[in-house]
Amino acid sequence: MKTRHSTTLCLLAILLSLSAAASADNGGQEPIWRLSGFGTFGAGYHGSDGLTYRRDLEQAGGHDGGRVGFRGDSRIGVQASASFDAGWSAQIQSVSRLDSEGKWTPQLSWTFLRYTPSDTLDMRIGRLGVDLYLDGDSRHVGYAFTAVRPAPEVLGVVTQDLFDGIDLTLRRPAGDGLLSLRLYGGRSRGDLSLYGRQYRPPEARRLGATLDWVSEGLTLRAAWGDTYTTRDTSLQPLATALASVPIPLAQARAAQFDTSHHLTFAGLGFLFERGPFSAQGMFSWSRFSQFPTYHGQGANVILGYRVGAFKPYVTYSRVSLDPSEETDLSLPAPLAGLQSAYAGAVDRLTMNQRSIGAGVRYDFAPNYAVKFQVDRINAAESILIIDSRGMPARDVGMTLYSIALDFVF
Amino acid sequence: MALWLALYGAAAAANGIAVIVNPDSGIDSISREEVSHLFLGRIKHLQPGMPALVIDTLPLRQAFYQSLVRRGIPEINAYWARLRFSGRTQPPLQIEDAAMVIERVARDRNAIGYINGALVDSRVKTVLRLED
DSSP states (O other): OHHHHHHHHHHHHHHHHHHHHHHHHTTTOOOEEEEEEEEEEEEEEOOOTTEEEOSSTTOSOOEETTSOBOTTTOEEEEEEEEEOSTTEEEEEEEEEEOOTTSOOOOEEOSEEEEEEEETTEEEEEEEEEOOOOTTOSOSSOGGGOSSSSSOHHHHTTOOOOEEEEEEEEEEEEETTEEEEEEEEEEEEEOOEEETTEEEOOOSEEEEEEEEEEEOSSEEEEEEEEEEEEOOOOTTHHHHHHHHTSSOHHHHHHHHHOOSOEEEEEEEEEEEEEETTEEEEEEEEEEEEOSSSOEEEEEEEEEEEEOBTTEEEEEEEEEEEEEEOSOOOOOOOGGGHHHHHHHHHHHTTTOEEEEEEEEEEEEEEETTEEEEEEEEEEEEEEEEEEEETTSOEEEEEEEEEEEEEEEEEO | OHHHHHHHHHHHHHHOEEEEEOGGGOOOOOOHHHHHHHHTTSOOEEETTEEOEEEEEGGGHHHHHHHHHSOOHHHHHHHHHHHHTTTSOOOOEEESOHHHHHHHHHHOTTEEEEEEGGGOOTTSEEEEEEOO
């Protein structure tokens, strides 16, 4: 916690000092700061007693079965942004929502200094995010999304989507649209909640690239990102215990739990908007290199049609994430506890979940929208749906009813 | 108010919507795609080295975006929410009436806005005309 706060203070100090420098460069003219914000007040209900539906892995809780809950989708964010002359601008943003500790502590998100000398070049330094979301580069701005929440099956399993670092965007006209390439790198930020415990990944390096082509009604995106983590000792107690077992296969398995690993993501997406009709799709591939290597695929499609202030829509999404290496290991009966711990570790990210949903968005006033959505969710294994101990659910079928008020100001 | 806005928008559509710049901007015409990129924040310069001040005329906003990109105001507002809160860019400056837009464009070389085509005068230059 101390590290997180000192990083935040460091970021703010850098931002303010660089802002002052940019202002001085502009003949001392004061920047114009603008305050704005966004929020969602959301409620959800499903009838699966004893289970909690989470929209992403970064939250310790969500919608609990058998009662109306407000914790899963509700959130609020405030932002101050400033524009300077000569292409300089800055932004500070903080978001409060249920976090991996089950608290609502505000967290610093998009906070950076930006330099845009021309339409072809854009640079930022500070706390930035990966741009995976076709409806916006934050999973928290509900008003920007057609549906109540970004597809949990595809984007809810993305963790550490913020990083402290730099990005560079190059842009040029291509056909009747604009082609842009964004390159970024830095140190990953973010926690997650797995198996009933908060997990803060050690310092990890994030690298990525996004290629976008945007025209009047069509956006195409190809994204790639890699998080390289070193000194991840979370499985070392298990590895040490396995290494002490006088069975060659157990010792071989122990050696396979490396403390360095890559989490690699690639995605393709499109967003088509023509008149009242909109369609978007996203397809993703992911790989986690720590034993047992996981490979996964995800897909999400949303179709919508606006009729005045109303926009009915349907959604479909699915994810599969499975180990792709042999994990067999049979320990003697007296080591049943270790056997169980091993089985849980090699199965820790397994996920097979799909959902189909329908909803309607009602823009009843400028900058305000209400959404009502029904999702049918089926999961053979899911780390997003958890029991009261925080353990992954298996063989679940649930119907989730959601209503959300989204706003920006 | 809503009725007035609707009537104003309808009247403007009948006369066409003029996209206007400062006569000293050095710009004689601008393509529909460029206007779309500017008003949706994809590009930020009128010309190299000339950061654009992009202005929305509030009563005409619905008609303008409907004509330009075939999207209604709820979609445009949601679009800007995406960009504002990921720090990509800020939405256009919003001004209440055409007279104030003309004044602002007339005194700022970097400004670009839009007004009812019937209201264009010598203080500003039309660089694109949008028909309904």
